[in-house]
Amino acid sequence: xxxxxxxxxxxxxxxxxxxxxxxxxxxxxxxxxxxxxxxxxxxxxxxxxxxxxxxxxxxxxxxxxxxxxxxxxxxxxxxxxxxxxxxxxxxxxxxxxxxxxxxxxxxxxxxxxxxxxxxxxxxxxxxxxxxxxxxxxxxxxxxxxxxxxxxxxxxxxxxxxxxxxxxxxxxxxxxxxxxxxxxxxxxxxxxxxxxxxxxxxxxxxxxxxxxxxxxxxxxxxxxxxxxxxxxxxxxxxxxxxxxxxxxxxxxxxxxxxxxxxxxxxxxxxxxxxxxxxxxxxxxxxxxxxxxxxxxxxxxxxxxxxxxxxxxxxxxxxxxxxxxxxxxxxxxxxxxxxxxxxxxxxxxxxxxxxxxxxxxxxxxxxxxxxxxxxxxxxxxxxxxxxxxxxxxxxxxxxxxxxxxxx
Numbered sequence: 001x002x003x004x005x006x007x008x009x010x011x012x013x014x015x016x017x018x019x020x021x022x023x024x025x026x027x028x029x030x031x032x033x034x035x036x037x038x039x040x041x042x043x044x045x046x047x048x049x050x051x052x053x054x055x056x057x058x059x060x061x062x063x064x065x066x067x068x069x070x071x072x073x074x075x076x077x078x079x080x081x082x083x084x085x086x087x088x089x090x091x092x093x094x095x096x097x098x099x100x101x102x103x104x105x106x107x108x109x110x111x112x113x114x115x116x117x118x119x120x121x122x123x124x125x126x127x128x129x130x131x132x133x134x135x136x137x138x139x140x141x142x143x144x145x146x147x148x149x150x151x152x153x154x155x156x157x158x159x160x161x162x163x164x165x166x167x168x169x170x171x172x173x174x175x176x177x178x179x180x181x182x183x184x185x186x187x188x189x190x191x192x193x194x195x196x197x198x199x200x201x202x203x204x205x206x207x208x209x210x211x212x213x214x215x216x217x218x219x220x221x222x223x224x225x226x227x228x229x230x231x232x233x234x235x236x237x238x239x240x241x242x243x244x245x246x247x248x249x250x251x252x253x254x255x256x257x258x259x260x261x262x263x264x265x266x267x268x269x270x271x272x273x274x275x276x277x278x279x280x281x282x283x284x285x286x287x288x289x290x291x292x293x294x295x296x297x298x299x300x301x302x303x304x305x306x307x308x309x310x311x312x313x314x315x316x317x318x319x320x321x322x323x324x325x326x327x328x329x330x331x332x333x334x335x336x337x338x339x340x341x342x343x344x345x346x347x348x349x350x351x352x353x354x355x356x357x358x359x360x361x362x363x364x365x366x367x368x369x370x371x372x373x374x375x376x377x378x379x380x381x382x383x384x385x386x387x388x389x390x391x392x393x394x395x396x397x398x399x400x401x402x403x404x405x
Contacts, residue, residue: 069091108177117143119139121139180226181211189216190213193210194210222244225363240390260399262378264380303322321339330371346371349369369383371383381400382404
């Protein structure tokens, strides 16, 4: 609910004394303390079998951009892990509770700006005794023409006729999409629609687009999406492959520092690198000597493969757990973690956009192979390299704690 709005008279037109039309004027909302349409209250939802967090958001018509807010409200350590019977607090507005269900085509309104149009969705247009609320029926300008978009068909015939007499056309969602596509066709070449691209050699990015073509002026390969579901980190990754993405502007996500992933790049070679990893995972600084890596606190010795078996036995008799280096860094890490022990597993990390979406519902899917290690306090994902350095900001944006060795 809007608590208070500061209004300014933007336009005043007196069209003679025609009583049928009366006085016509437009009021624009200059400032609002609370933005219309944002979830304004909380409900409690009990998790059922088969539920996913993303599926729950869809069920209550909560935009994916509020995922971080849901995670924060419920103090979820891992949004992928919810259990049957768990009670979740969900931020919802009128649309979420079904009181004022909005048109499924409403997502098209912000897309007008993507193709160079204008949108007026905060104001009121008075036509005699008739009132047209731009928040319900926005005014758009596209291709040099002005329209009122009546997605819910709330305008009566009398109002439609009066607007038509003023040269203002009333359109629905289908017509609006046609106009948007006309603008895309006028500015891009070799346009493909509702397709997908697959990028990468080792780290595979699958991306579904709404439209893709070459900008007529610059020749730039460009994707045009009608929903703001590609985050900044992923936009940067696509840009590294020579692809620009145009999409509606998304509301600012409130990602706190503790919600972002952490990056560690292991310095040095061999045992020095392994020692750096141990310090990150165990908080213990080891000692590298002629035998190998000694961890006095944990009573572990990682020895070179040329160390005499008799010397290894002596270390074991003195209370040390001994691991022998193989020359393969990842295999040596796994040996060490088994001795500590720390839970670890080679996995194929998959990140979806929107988060937690799967199958045909996703915009993008990034797959990266690596080693997942859990210290109890934090989970780390170890990789030897990435196809693109631009993957790093995206992984951190998604809350992945990353170690590159």
